[in-house]
Amino acid sequence: MLTEADLASAKGEIVNDDSVIVGDGALFQEIAQKYLKHCEANTDSKKDYVSALNKHWMPDLALIPIHQITSDLIRDIISDIDFKSDKTFNNCLVPLRGVFEKAIELRLITPAENPMAMIKNKKVQSGLPDPFTRDEMNALLNWLDKNLTDKDHFYYWYFEVAFWTGCRPSELNALRWKDIDWFNGSVIINKSRVRGVEKQVTKTHTAREVYLNDRSKRALEALDAMKLSDDYVMICPETNEPFYNEKPARMRLIEAMKSTRVRHRPAYNARHTYATMLLMSDVNPVFVANQLGHSLQMLIKRYGRWLHGDQNKLEISKLTTD
Template sequence: MDDSASRPTLPEGVRLRSGRIQIYFSRNGKSHHITLPHPVTAEGINAAAKIRRDLITKAEWGILTDNDIAHAKGDFVVDDSVIVSDGVLFQEVAQKYLKHCDANLDSKKDYVSALNKHWMPNLALVPVHLITSDMIRDIIADSEFKSDKTLNNCLVPLRGVFEKAIELRLVTPADNPMAMIKNKKVQTGLPDPFTRDEMNALLNWLDKNLEGKDRFYYWYFEVAFWTGCRPSELTALRWNDIDWFNGSVIINKSRVRGIEKQVTKTHTAREVYLNDRSKRAFEALNDLGLSTEYVMICPETNAPFYNEKPSRLRLTDAMKQTRVRHRPAYNARHTYATMLLMADVNPVFVSNQLGHSLQMLIKRYGRWIHGDQNKLEMSKLTTD
């Protein structure tokens, strides 16, 4: 007998069948219909709704097991006084954190991925106030993080979840388990710019060997080497961002994985001044007539770039052919920065051109600020 008369008062996915409570849901192409051992009371129905949510959560995270189903059906000793555990679950706080997180879309996708892969399988159904630092350390020890930097990145959303729990007064600051979890120390590498001779060799090869539509990439790298713009900034650049009269470009947008954002990586707009070579490159790109809106249009697709792979492959070819030591194409930006500093350009101006703070510029490029002076100083130390 289907007790459908009671259905309007029942939670979603809960129904009464022959005087018993049944829950049902579908996830990942599979339907589940589970009859529970709980009494047909208000408490039993509320417990059924909670059990359904927990099973759905496990199904969504890919951790639902036959044992979970058997446990829900009552293949265990039932204590009617404690039907479900008390407390707000980690996964509920995580969803709230993601909903309120003001990170950009790209970062939020990374947070979701980190939570799904490393934290949800172990913590999703644990009341957030019961999670300890030892539990988190055990998860870290059992997980295979590719590097310490990867671990540090995955700890960002985990900290965010517990900050949200504190904000919701589910955990006190004194009981925050993340207070005992420290980031791993990661050695920061020095920039590895191309020398001016290497840059010229690469650009000369591109100039002589790229023909037809591929000719675009020669001008692309003329702009990259002589403006220091990030690849994400170049692919978002529009023609109306160029001030032809004053010889400058406004950098205030970026494009990452095909998604355009109205901010740069550092959330700071800047005006980049052009020299003769970057001006000539922009004029040549304009003459190509690929687009009336975007400066950089992928010649293979006639659409804005999804990522920097096509341009990177061209520079990789140039490095192989010229025997220039391989470095990421991003290092065109480092090359511009170090050329300015080696030419004794004011560091404040350089930091403004790159969109760095002066402190960050000195931290990253300090060894180039004095040009060849460092070598001159070392030459004073004789070994005779």
């Protein structure tokens, strides 16, 4: 057990009596370690949990017995922390809740004694998708095609695939040639690659079959002709290795946006562009949801304003001001 002397020593302070034990019972830091050890989250999420616990919660809670921690104490700690956003606040509460849930599981506290039951998440407003228009997309792709030369021309084909399949960057970077069904014109999306680590699941843990149109199929055929790899479809031209992250591709699209004066948006919005192009072409929403790996409910919630194409403009035009 850590003593007051241990804690004071770490702070550079001096105490005369080092025999005083810090509290009794299992300490917060002990349960936090068990929570992290047993947590089934992926590697990246665990890193975020460790960071949140160490930065925000351990300094005040580490040496307190878990059963002595109250909602008021946690609220006091929260009031002293300047969280960057409500979303950051909610994310930092995730591992804190996990620690107390682990304490309940270990029967160190009862559900009624869980101090997190009184700590609520803050409401976060979800932003609307901000897709490129079809004209903007074509302007960007034309610029990439004409201005990227030699190995860099790879990124033109990369974004042809991104815009015309709606795959997430992490899914494109994990795509392998064996996932492509040339005969039926489709690709199987069931993996992701984040920070150089390949995961055998997508972001939503949903595998899907994405059907190719003439442009996405032509782009994949062009990449196949490059023979950059017999394994991964997307190989970084600078390193000749699978992509560590999406930054190299993103920087090329930023260059294209600046040169064409297209309003800046994240490269991820190629996915939103694909979704909205399908919906505005009156494609069956169920098919669109399947292509994106969404439920129909999520699709409607996320892209509802595009479900009727230009019909919304026609409807508002009926309201005259005369």
